[in-house]
Amino acid sequence: MRRQDNCPLCAADGGTLIWRGDRLRVIRAAEAGFPGFYRVVWNDHVAEFSDLSAADRALCMDAVALVERVLREQLAPTKINLAALGNMVAHLHWHVIARYDWDSHFPGAVWAPAQRERDGAREAQVAQLLPRVDAALERALDAWAA
Amino acid sequence: MRRQDNCPLCAADGGTLIWRGDRLRVIRAAEAGFPGFYRVVWNDHVAEFSDLSAADRALCMDAVALVERVLREQLAPTKINLAALGNMVAHLHWHVIARYDWDSHFPGAVWAPAQRERDGAREAQVAQLLPRVDAALERALDAWAA
Numbered sequence: 001m002r003r004q005d006n007c008p009l010c011a012a013d014g015g016t017l018i019w020r021g022d023r024l025r026v027i028r029a030a031e032a033g034f035p036g037f038y039r040v041v042w043n044d045h046v047a048e049f050s051d052l053s054a055a056d057r058a059l060c061m062d063a064v065a066l067v068e069r070v071l072r073e074q075l076a077p078t079k080i081n082l083a084a085l086g087n088m089v090a091h092l093h094w095h096v097i098a099r100y101d102w103d104s105h106f107p108g109a110v111w112a113p114a115q116r117e118r119d120g121a122r123e124a125q126v127a128q129l130l131p132r133v134d135a136a137l138e139r140a141l142d143a144w145a146a
Numbered sequence: 147m148r149r150q151d152n153c154p155l156c157a158a159d160g161g162t163l164i165w166r167g168d169r170l171r172v173i174r175a176a177e178a179g180f181p182g183f184y185r186v187v188w189n190d191h192v193a194e195f196s197d198l199s200a201a202d203r204a205l206c207m208d209a210v211a212l213v214e215r216v217l218r219e220q221l222a223p224t225k226i227n228l229a230a231l232g233n234m235v236a237h238l239h240w241h242v243i244a245r246y247d248w249d250s251h252f253p254g255a256v257w258a259p260a261q262r263e264r265d266g267a268r269e270a271q272v273a274q275l276l277p278r279v280d281a282a283l284e285r286a287l288d289a290w291a292a
Contacts, residue, residue: 047225048214048225049214049226049228050218050226054208057207057208058204061203061204061207062200062203065196065203068194068195072194079231079232079233079236080194080196081230081231081233082230083227083228083229083230083231084228085228085229085255086227087224087225087227088253106233107233107234108233109229109255111257111258112255113259
C-alpha cells in the first residue's frame with residue numbers, strides 16, 4: 001500500500017465504511033444537508049485520476065457507476081453529482097452525491113452557496129432510507145468483486 | 147443521435163470546439179478566473195454517467211483521463227478537478243479543470259465562494275499557453291481515436 005504521512009485518507013476510512021476491497025473502498029459521508037453522500041476512495045495514496053493505470057481507472061469508475069446506480073434505484077434523486085477534486089486532500093476520492101431539487105443548494109453544487117433553507121423533514125425521509133442504501137451497496141459491491 | 151429540445155448541449159458545442167468524435171467532443175470553456183477549463187461532452191443527450199453502457203463509460207473516462215494528462219503536462223497545475231454535475235444542464239459533460247494554489251478559489255471548488263482576489267497576471271500567463279494546450283489535445287485525441 002502506498003501511504004503518505006498526514007493524509008487523512010491514508011490514516012482512516014474517511015467516513016462510515018460500507019465496503020472495502022483490495023483497491024478501493026466505499027464510505028458514507030456525513031455532510032450536513034446532503035444525506036445521500038457517498039465516496040469511492042482509492043486505497044493507495046494517489047493524487048490524480050490519470051495516475052492510475054487504464055485497468056485501475058476502469059475498476060474505479062465501475063465502482064463509481066455502481067454506487068451511482070444504487071443511489072438512483074434506492075433514493076430516486078433529481079440528479080447524481082460526481083466529482084474528484086482533491087484540493088484539500090489530494091488522495092483520489094470520488095464524491096457520489098444524490099441531489100434533490102428541494103435541497104438547500106440545488107441546482108448549485110454542494111460547494112456553492114446555499115440557495116434556500118434546509119428542509120429537515122425531507123432530509124430525514126432520505127436519511128431513513130440510508131440503512132437500505134448501505135445494505136444494497138454492500139450486496140452490489142460484493143457481487144461485483146466476486 | 148439522441149437529442150432533447152431546449153438542451154443547450156444538444157443545440158451547440160458548448161464552448162470552443164477542440165475536437166469532435168462520434169461519441170464525444172472536447173471543448174474549452176470560458177469561465178472567468180479559470181483559464182485551464184475544458185469539458186468532455188457526450189454527444190448524445192444522456193443525463194447520468196450510469197446511463198452509458200460499460201464500453202461507453204470506459205470510452206468517456208479514457209477521454210477525460212487524456213484531457214487531464216495533457217493539462218498536467220502543458221499547464222503543470224497544482225491539482226486537476228473532475229466533475230460531472232449536470233444540475234443545470236442534465237446532458238452528460240465532464241469538467242476537467244486545471245487548478246492553481248494561487249487561483250481565486252483554491253482550495254475550494256470553482257463553484258464555491260472566492261477566497262482571494264484574482265491574479266490577472268498569472269491568469270494571463272496560463273491563458274498564453276492555451277493555443278499549445280488546444281493543439282496538444284487535438285493531436286492526442288486524434289491519436290487516441292485512430
